[in-house]
Amino acid sequence: MDWVLLDGDRRAVAGCFAALCAGVMWTLIAAGVLAVGPSSSVASLFGSGLTSGVITLLTIALSINQLVLSRVFGSVNVLVDRLNGSRELRQTVESIAGVPSSPNDPADFLSLIATTLTDRADGVIAAGDGVDWDPPEAFTSALRDIAAYGDDLDENIESNTDLNSILGVILGTEYAQNMTATRYLRNEYAASIPEEISEKLKAIEELLESIAVVRQFYKTIAIQEDLATLSRLLVYSGVTALAAAVTVTLVYRTNSVTIPAEALPVLVSVAIGLIVAPLALFVAYILRAATVARQTVSVGPFIPPQ
Template sequence: MSDGVQTASSVRSIDGVGDRAMHWLVLGGNRIAVSALLVGAVVAVFFVLTRAGALAIGPGSAAASAFSSGLIAGTVTLVTISLSINQLILSRVFGSPNELFDQLNGTRDLRRRVREHAGESAVPNDPAEFLDLVAETLTDRANRLQSACDDGSGDQPPAVADYAAGIAAYGESISAKIESQTAIVNVLEVILGTEYAKNMTATEQLRNEYGGRLPVEAERELDAIGDILGAVAVTRQFFKTLSLQQDFARLSRVVAYSGLVALAASIAMALVYRPDSVTVPAGSLPLVFSLGLGVIVTPLAVFIAYVFRAATIARHTVSVGPFVPPAERPDAE
């Protein structure tokens, strides 16, 4: 962009089969489906290895002691961890009246800012519709900035027109990728990149370099754009908090359910083994062993699937403002 003022005109997009598959695995995919994929991979690998004779699972092997002691202890530990996570989530939703009023007032202030800039009497409660309103307002204000600077004299810096076009395109790209009534994590995905930070820096640079040469109305629109971009930064952090709290609450519940089943499966698999024989036909033992192990590792697979998403979201939302740590940059992957 001319005169060194650079904007991000579009939110990030995931291209390529490999990138889309990795994005589905660590962020976009349903966590239960991801867990099922991990469990299926474990079952398939162990079934192939046992059928090939690479693993000893017959009578007299270490499989019986592993099921009766190690896996039972691991399952109980994992369920305990999930309960600790549940306690952490509960601690976040409790608070004194003053603390709760502070949270409420902060949310109201964000909604008020967006409502005033959008010229609406109220803003939507649905996260997707709220972000869509923010994006539409950003595009509208950028178009107003362009109109306020277009006086026909031709002496306005080219950077102003380029900046306005870039911001308007950025708002349009957000609106294009939002689906109403979708999960909050899908809304967060749209603004998970660092484009907002680049546009905040571009707004500050444009204001400092050309503010004195802009009409008064254009300066007002530029201030409004800066405020709306700040709302995007705060919104992404707020949505991150809501998304992680929802995910960890689901995680503790699913791990508790699957942990009970896994514990029962561990005991059942331990009882399959006798001192010198097994209670199932030898030919069926690889399949029984693999399926039993799959059931037992299900709580761990669920835990890993949710941690994938939590870690990815946390990694890409390190900063609130225009500072972009290396971990948030696309080239840092």
Template sequence: MREGVTTASSVRSIDGYGERALHWLVLSGNRIAVAAVLLAAVVGVFATLTQVGLLAVGPRSAAASAFASGFISGTVTLVTIALSINQLILSRVFGSPDELFEQLDGTRDLRRRVRDHAGDAVVPNDPAEFLGLVAETLTERANRLDSARRNADADLPDELGDYAAGIAAYGESITAKIESGTAIVNVLEVILGTEYARNLTATEQVRNEYGDRLSETATAELDAIEDLLEAIAVTRQFFKTLSLQQDFARLSRVVAYTGLLALVVSVALALVYRPDSVTVPAGTLPLVVSVGIGVIVTPMAVFIAYMFRAATIARQTVSVGPFAPPADRTDDG
């Protein structure tokens, strides 16, 4: 094979505490837990700054006007954004019968392809089990290709065996990281890397260089491998759509709940202040304001937590075919 065209024998792994923490923050972590971490940081910063006197929250400060106007308008704006997102999700669900049948036919065609290559009577509905079946079938087909190479009359180079071994290892690595019954986003993150694209390119290179020397059996196995790699590419995009739709639907609901609470707290904190005094002991005012601000920014924290994951998924699944997404390019800014 030409220099620089190699197979990816495993999906990407997250190493190091910093990388794992960042991965949890932007992708794998529960979004409510991520929002809670952001809120804890906000409350901690405000509590510290008010205790040391860098932020004024006393009776004659501008805190009352901030709670009465700025925070209320910001909360209403954020809730409006959440409702707009909800409308976007609904627009993706609706469709004419012809459009819905077309979507159904596309999904059934993907399942039919996998079923034919796997030789199973039924393809599982669970996303994790479906991807696991694709990976297991990919490994099996790669091993068959290697057997056909070794049993062939023609003298085939060892590079073809290395290719088959790499594809088989790639399928095994996917299988090892898949757990049945997990959320779609956890299944999706296994195949977010560019490994499938590299393997598609390697498959095309093998076909161009050795296709005329392969037996019918080996050619059939190579066709199946290419079809299964394409199935991984399509499955990745389909799971991305499902994952983002689920996340945005949850986001609109949670922001609506927390937005109402934030609005009530904003009004309550504004009424705590009198012209020359407050209705709570002055000593507890920094804590009350810090916690109140934490409640008020809860919708924003939830929004940011979900946007972290949406932006990460969208960035790393830009490409459908054998191209490296911008996130993995060394010249990306």
């Protein structure tokens, strides 16, 4: 199910759906349930209903394209604000990680956050052994969970990975749970915790907040890329589907056809697959966008009920 909703190549998912429709059509024709002979209503079906449906999908492609363009355009002030926001996020991560600059690759940037998170959590545990303070077991256990979360993120991220694959790694609610746990540790042990450890916990909280922001930022880019790709593929497949509908319509004449009747089941089945392709692409891409949007609806430590 994850392959259909999120992980799978959208073109492959759409191709499977279109092939399934063509296969079902072929089966029903072969079983005699559907008639595609010279005197059937295939010509009127392809010439009116399906053709208008394809044109509607092409209109949807135009609307999607306008939506994508509305998000990438902006005034100078809006663009400067976006740039400054990205810089502030990168500077925060660079300062905590102690590196002169952070990677441009989204996967490497998230990997930097994850490794720094693990190092900071391990550093707090080690710092607790080096100061005159005996951390409770609950304190140490929570930090081990945070370090394990960072390790898990880093292990599942590869360089130059597409954004949708990266999102698949950080779609869970662990970041929110760890944010709450870190804040609890800072508040619960505020009176007894050494200043050095308190600063380290603050850095951990800022890293977890960075993951929350990165989730939303990567989601925005990924959905915009998907919608831009979808609008282009809808145009390509829509023109092909329109040509298929016209071709089938012209094959049929009044009580006769221009090709052998034995070839009609194949022709109609293939044409149905081609005509369904734009709708299949639309469904495949919208399913992923809706899945990502639903699983990243919360920005902060709030976890909506499933």
